[in-house]
Amino acid sequence: MSGPSNYQPGSAFEKWLDTRLPIIRLGYDSIVDFPTPKNLNYWYTFGGILTFCLAVQIVTGIVLAMHYVASAQPFIEGSNISQAFASVQRIQRDVSYGWLIQSLHTVGASMFFIAVYIHMFRGLYYGSYKAPREILWAIGVVIFLLMMATAFMGYVLPWGQMSFHGAAVITNLIGAFPVVGDALRTWIWGDFAVSNATLNRFFSLHYLMPFVIAAMVGMHIWALHVPGNNNPTGVEVKSKADTVPFHPFYTVKDAFALALFMILFAAFVFFMPDALGHPDNYIPANALSTPTHIVPEWYFLPFYAILRAIPDKLGGVIAMFGSIMVLFALPWLDTSRVKSMRYRPLARQFFLLFVVACLTLGYVGAQPAEGLFLIIAQIATAYYFLFFLAILPILGIVERPGNAPASISEAVLKPGAARPAHAAAE
Amino acid sequence: MAEANTAPGMMTPLGHGAGTNEHDASRRDFIFIAAGAAGAIGAAAVVWPLIDQMNPAGDARALATIEFDLAKLELGQEVRFTWQGKPVFARRRTPEEITKSEQTALSALKDKLSRNQGLPASADASDANRVPVGPDGKPKPEFIVLVGTCTHLGCVPVFGQGDFGGWFCPCHGSHYDTAGRIRIGPAPANLEVPKLAFVTDSVVRIG
Amino acid sequence: MKPNIVALGSLFGLLAFGLAPSALASESKAHPKHVGFSFEGPLGTYDRGALQRGFQVYKQVCATCHSLNLLSYRHLGEKGGPFECFPAPQTEGEGEAHGTAHVRPICPATPNDNPIVKAIAAEVSITDRDENGDEIDRPGRPADRFRAPFENEQRARGANGGALPPDLSLIVKARHGGADYIYSLLLGYGENPEGLNVPDGKYYNPWFPGDVASIWSGEKNSVPEGGLIAMAPQLEIASQIVEFGDGTPATPEQIARDVATFLAWASEPKVESRKRTGVVVMIYLILLAGLLFVAYKAVWRNQSH
Numbered sequence: 001m002s003g004p005s006n007y008q009p010g011s012a013f014e015k016w017l018d019t020r021l022p023i024i025r026l027g028y029d030s031i032v033d034f035p036t037p038k039n040l041n042y043w044y045t046f047g048g049i050l051t052f053c054l055a056v057q058i059v060t061g062i063v064l065a066m067h068y069v070a071s072a073q074p075f076i077e078g079s080n081i082s083q084a085f086a087s088v089q090r091i092q093r094d095v096s097y098g099w100l101i102q103s104l105h106t107v108g109a110s111m112f113f114i115a116v117y118i119h120m121f122r123g124l125y126y127g128s129y130k131a132p133r134e135i136l137w138a139i140g141v142v143i144f145l146l147m148m149a150t151a152f153m154g155y156v157l158p159w160g161q162m163s164f165h166g167a168a169v170i171t172n173l174i175g176a177f178p179v180v181g182d183a184l185r186t187w188i189w190g191d192f193a194v195s196n197a198t199l200n201r202f203f204s205l206h207y208l209m210p211f212v213i214a215a216m217v218g219m220h221i222w223a224l225h226v227p228g229n230n231n232p233t234g235v236e237v238k239s240k241a242d243t244v245p246f247h248p249f250y251t252v253k254d255a256f257a258l259a260l261f262m263i264l265f266a267a268f269v270f271f272m273p274d275a276l277g278h279p280d281n282y283i284p285a286n287a288l289s290t291p292t293h294i295v296p297e298w299y300f301l302p303f304y305a306i307l308r309a310i311p312d313k314l315g316g317v318i319a320m321f322g323s324i325m326v327l328f329a330l331p332w333l334d335t336s337r338v339k340s341m342r343y344r345p346l347a348r349q350f351f352l353l354f355v356v357a358c359l360t361l362g363y364v365g366a367q368p369a370e371g372l373f374l375i376i377a378q379i380a381t382a383y384y385f386l387f388f389l390a391i392l393p394i395l396g397i398v399e400r401p402g403n404a405p406a407s408i409s410e411a412v413l414k415p416g417a418a419r420p421a422h423a424a425a426e
Numbered sequence: 427m428a429e430a431n432t433a434p435g436m437m438t439p440l441g442h443g444a445g446t447n448e449h450d451a452s453r454r455d456f457i458f459i460a461a462g463a464a465g466a467i468g469a470a471a472v473v474w475p476l477i478d479q480m481n482p483a484g485d486a487r488a489l490a491t492i493e494f495d496l497a498k499l500e501l502g503q504e505v506r507f508t509w510q511g512k513p514v515f516a517r518r519r520t521p522e523e524i525t526k527s528e529q530t531a532l533s534a535l536k537d538k539l540s541r542n543q544g545l546p547a548s549a550d551a552s553d554a555n556r557v558p559v560g561p562d563g564k565p566k567p568e569f570i571v572l573v574g575t576c577t578h579l580g581c582v583p584v585f586g587q588g589d590f591g592g593w594f595c596p597c598h599g600s601h602y603d604t605a606g607r608i609r610i611g612p613a614p615a616n617l618e619v620p621k622l623a624f625v626t627d628s629v630v631r632i633g
Numbered sequence: 634m635k636p637n638i639v640a641l642g643s644l645f646g647l648l649a650f651g652l653a654p655s656a657l658a659s660e661s662k663a664h665p666k667h668v669g670f671s672f673e674g675p676l677g678t679y680d681r682g683a684l685q686r687g688f689q690v691y692k693q694v695c696a697t698c699h700s701l702n703l704l705s706y707r708h709l710g711e712k713g714g715p716f717e718c719f720p721a722p723q724t725e726g727e728g729e730a731h732g733t734a735h736v737r738p739i740c741p742a743t744p745n746d747n748p749i750v751k752a753i754a755a756e757v758s759i760t761d762r763d764e765n766g767d768e769i770d771r772p773g774r775p776a777d778r779f780r781a782p783f784e785n786e787q788r789a790r791g792a793n794g795g796a797l798p799p800d801l802s803l804i805v806k807a808r809h810g811g812a813d814y815i816y817s818l819l820l821g822y823g824e825n826p827e828g829l830n831v832p833d834g835k836y837y838n839p840w841f842p843g844d845v846a847s848i849w850s851g852e853k854n855s856v857p858e859g860g861l862i863a864m865a866p867q868l869e870i871a872s873q874i875v876e877f878g879d880g881t882p883a884t885p886e887q888i889a890r891d892v893a894t895f896l897a898w899a900s901e902p903k904v905e906s907r908k909r910t911g912v913v914v915m916i917y918l919i920l921l922a923g924l925l926f927v928a929y930k931a932v933w934r935n936q937s938h
Binding site: 038075078079080081092093100248249253255260262267269270271273279282283284292412413 | 675700702703704708778781783784785786799800802803806807808809842900901902903906907908910911912914915918919921922925926928929932933936937
C-alpha cells in the first residue's frame with residue numbers, strides 16, 4: 001500500500017494483470033513482503049485475531065439472517081412468544097447445525113470484544129496512538145464505536161426480556177439530551193415505545209454495520225501500512241535489519257496465536273454457550289414487567305458503570321460518551337516524547353492502575369448502583385478521566401523516561417541493557 | 427542463532443545460514459505441509475454446517491409425510507392440498523373415465539413411463555401403474571393421487587379443461603388425461619405420482 | 634522505597650471485589666442443591682429413562698397448567714430425544730424365555746416413523762379446521778406443537794387466580810441455577826416460617842425469587858429468603874398419580890429429578906450433539922495449535938527477535 005514494491009510478476013498472466021489491476025502486487029506488498037518489526041510480541045497478534053472475529057460474525061450472521069424473523073408479533077395465536085424469539089429457538093432446535101451457527105455468533109460477539117479490549121490496551125501501553133499513527137488510532141476508535149452499536153442492536157434481535165428492556169434503557173439515554181431528546185428517541189423507536197418497528201430497523205442496521213466495519217478495517221490496515229507497525233520498544237524502524245517480511249514470520253505467529261484463541265472460543269461455544277449471557281434473555285419480551293436486575297452484556301459493563309456513577313441523567317450520558325470520545329484526543333493529550341511505556345517507569349504504574357480501574361468499573365457495572373458500589377464506581381470513573389486528562393499530559397513533562405534503545409536490533413541483541421533497571425523483569 | 431544479525435538485509439526466511447542442511451529443510455517442509463493441511467481440513471469441515479443449514483429444517487422435514495382420507499372424496503370430486511409445499515390433487519374417477527383411461531394404448535402416450543415414486547423407474551404408464559395400490563395389494567382405479575406440478579415449468583394445472591377430460595396447464599398449454607398422463611403440449615413427462623401407502627382401508631399416507 | 638501505585642491500585646480493586654458479598658446481602662443466596670445430573674459436565678448425556686419418566690410427569694401433572702410452546706411432539710423422537718430409540722417388540726414368549734436378553738433397539742430414521750411418538754401425538758386432540766373451514770378436533774400428529782393447556786394468557790390467568798403459569802420450553806435456561814433450581818423449587822415447599830403471613834392462594838418457597846419483607850412480622854434483619862409463588866406444592870399429589878412404567882418408585886425426589894431432566898432437555902435438545910462435536914473440535918484445535926507452534930519455531934529458528 002505504500003513504499004517501493006518488490007513484487008516481480010512471475011507468469012505472463014501476472015504481468016498482464018499487473019499492468020491492468022495490480023491486485024496481486026497489493027496483496028504481496030501488504031501481507032507477504034511487508035517489512036514488519038522483528039520484535040513484535042504476542043500482544044500484537046490480536047489484529048489478525050480481530051480480522052478473524054469479524055469474518056466469523058459476518059459469515060454466521062448472513063447464515064442466521066436466512067432463518068431469523070424480525071417480528072414482534074406472536075408466533076402462534078394466544079402465545080406471548082414473538083416470532084423473533086421463536087425463530088431464534090427454531091434455529092437452535094430445528095435448523096441443521098443451527099445450534100452451532102447461532103452459538104458461534106453469540107459467543108463470537110464476546111470473543112470479538114475480548115480481543116478488541118486487549119488490542120486497545122496494547123496500543124495504549126506501547127504508545128501506538130502517537131505520531132505518526134494518530135489517524136490509525138482514530139479509525140480504531142471509530143471501529144470500536146461501530147462494534148458497540150452493532151453488538152447492542154444484535155442483542156435486541158432475540159427479543160427476550162433483556163433484549164427488550166436493554167433496548168428501552170439505552171434508547172432512553174437519548175431522551176436525556178436537551179430540547180431534541182424526546183423527538184430523537186421517538187424517531188429511533190419509530191413508535192412511542194420500543195416496538196416491532198424498532199426491532200425491524202435494528203435488524204436492518206445490524207446487518208448493515210458489519211460491512212461498514214469491514215470498510216473501516218480496510219482503512220485501518222491502510223493507515224497501518226503507511227508508517228508501518230509500532231513495536232514494543234516504540235522506536236521506529238531504522239533499517240532493514242530491524243524488520244522481517246510479514247510472511248512467513250508473522251503469518252505463522254498470528255496463525256499460532258489464532259489457534260490458541262480458537263481453543264478459548266470453542267470452549268465457550270461447545271461447553272458453556274450461555275456462560276457469557278443472561279438467563280433472563282430466555283424469557284420472551286414482556287413490555288409489562290422489567291427484569292429485577294437489568295444489566296447489559298459484560299462488554300458494556302464499564303461504560304454502564306460510568307453512566308450510573310454520575311447522579312445526573314444527562315451528566316451520566318455525557319460521561320459515558322465522553323469516556324470514548326476522550327480516546328480520540330489521546331494522541332494529543334499524551335505529551336511524552338517516548339512512545340513505549342516500557343521506558344516510562346511512572347506511566348507504567350499509572351497504566352496498570354488504569355487497567356485495574358477499567359476492570360473495577362466492569363465489576364461494579366454488574367452490581368446494583370447503590371452504597372459502596374456507587375462510591376467505587378465514582379472513584380474508578382474519576383480515575384478513568386484523570387488518567388487521560390491529567391496524568392498523561394502532566395507525566396509527559398515531569399517524568400524522566402529511561403533510555404530507549406537506539407534501534408530495534410539493539411533492543412533485540414542486548415535485552416535489558418537499554419532498559420531502566422526495574423523494567424528488566426518484564 | 428546469532429549469525430542472522432551479521433547479515434543485515436537478509437529477507438529470506440528459510441534456508442539461510444551455515445547451520446541449515448537438507449535434512450532440516452525437508453523436516454521444515456513437512457511441518458509446513460502438515461500445518462497447512464490441518465488448517466485446510468479444519469476450514470473444509472467448517473464449510474459443511476454452513477451448507478447444510480440451508481437444507482429443510484426439522485419442522486419442514488416433519489411434514490414430509492401426510493395422511494389423507496380418500497373416503498372423503500365424492501364421485502368426480504377433486505381435492506387439493508399441499509404436501510412438502512407442493513400441490514397434490516386427489517380425485518375419485520367415474521367408471522367411464524376409468525374405462526377410457528384403461529383402454530388408452532401405450533402407443534398413444536407421449537411419455538410411456540409410469541412416473542410413480544412407488545414403482546421402479548422403468549415401469550410403464552399403464553393406468554394400473556398410476557393408481558394407488560390398496561392394502562390388499564390390488565389397484566384402486568377409482569382414485570388418483572398426483573403431484574399437481576406441471577412437468578413443463580412447474581405451473582399448477584386446472585381440472586376439467588383440455589382435450590382429454592383431465593388436467594390442463596394454462597401456462598403453456600399442456601393437456602393431461604384423467605390419469606394425469608401428458609397427451610399434448612410442451613410438458614415432457616406425466617404428472618408425478620407420490621409414494622403412497624395405505625394406513626387403513628381408506629387413509630393413505632403420502633411420502 | 635518508591636510509592637507503588639500498582640500495589641495501591643490492586644488494593645483498591647481487591648477492596649471492590651472483597652466487599653461484594655457483604656454489600657450484596659439482599660442478592661446473595663445459596664446456590665440450589667447441586668443435584669449432580671447426568672447431563673452436566675463437558676461429556677454429560679441425558680439419562681433416557683429419566684427423560685421418559687420426566688415427560689410422563691410433564692404430561693400427567695405439569696401440562697394441566699404449563700405450556701411447552703416451542704416443542705412439537707416430533708422433538709420427542711428426534712436425535713437426542715427421550716423416545717429416539719425404543720426396544721424392538723418381542724414375539725410372545727421370546728422375551729420371557731430369554732429374560733433380560735440383549736435387545737437391539739430400533740431407532741427410526743424420522744420421528745414420523747416412530748410409533749411411540751405417533752401414539753403420544755395421537756392421544757392429544759388438536760383443534761384444526763377442515764376443508765370447509767369449520768373447527769374440528771383431530772388426533773395429533775408428530776409435526777403438531779405440544780398442545781397448550783390454555784388458549785391464551787388471559788384464560789391461563791383466569792384459571793390460576795391471576796397468575797400466569799410460565800411456558801416451560803426454556804425454563805431451565807431462563808432461571809439462575811437451571812435444573813438444580815427446578816429441582817430445589819419443586820422440593821422446597823414446607824412449613825411456613827413462624828411470623829410469615831402468607832396470603833391465600835400463595836405459597837412460600839425459599840427458592841422462589843422475591844422479597845417477603847412486607848408480610849414478615851418477625852425481626853427486621855432476619856427476613857426469610859425466598860418469595861411467594863402461586864403454584865401449589867405438586868410433588869405430594871404427583872407421587873400419588875404418577876406410576877412409572879419402568880418400575881422406578883415415584884418418590885417426590887425421583888419425580889423432581891426426572892422432570893428437571895426432561896425440562897433441561899426441552900430447553901436445549903441439541904446438547905448431546907453440541908458436546909460430542911465439541912470434543913472433536915477441541916482435539917483438532919489442540920493438534921492444530923501444536924503443529925503451528927512447531928512451524929512457528931521452525932520459521933523463527935534462525936531469526937533473533
